Amino acid sequence: MKIAIGALIIGFLVLLLLMDRKQMRKVFERLSIYWFRLAFSFLILFTLNVTAGFLGVYVPVNIASGLVITILGIPGVISICTLAFFL
Secondary structure, three states, rough: OOHHHHHHHHHHHHHHHHOOHHHHHHHHHHHHHHHHHHHHHHHHHHHHHHHHHOOOOOOOOOOHHHEEEEHHHHHHHHHHHHHHHHO
């Protein structure tokens, strides 16, 4: 396991060394947008959990729900709410 993690880190560092500045900037920009969307999706999940808790409905706040909302956006929020209300 340690060897695999070390190999991934070394591979990532070699990839960073082979990329030029424009490509690296574009990759980090896309990663920052993804992380912002992930953080915002957890904020949405938390507020949904608190507001739906008053109605007796439990909205799960976990990494899978966060990733669904991050990737799908508004349809992801609708699908999580639908699953929470009907299950």
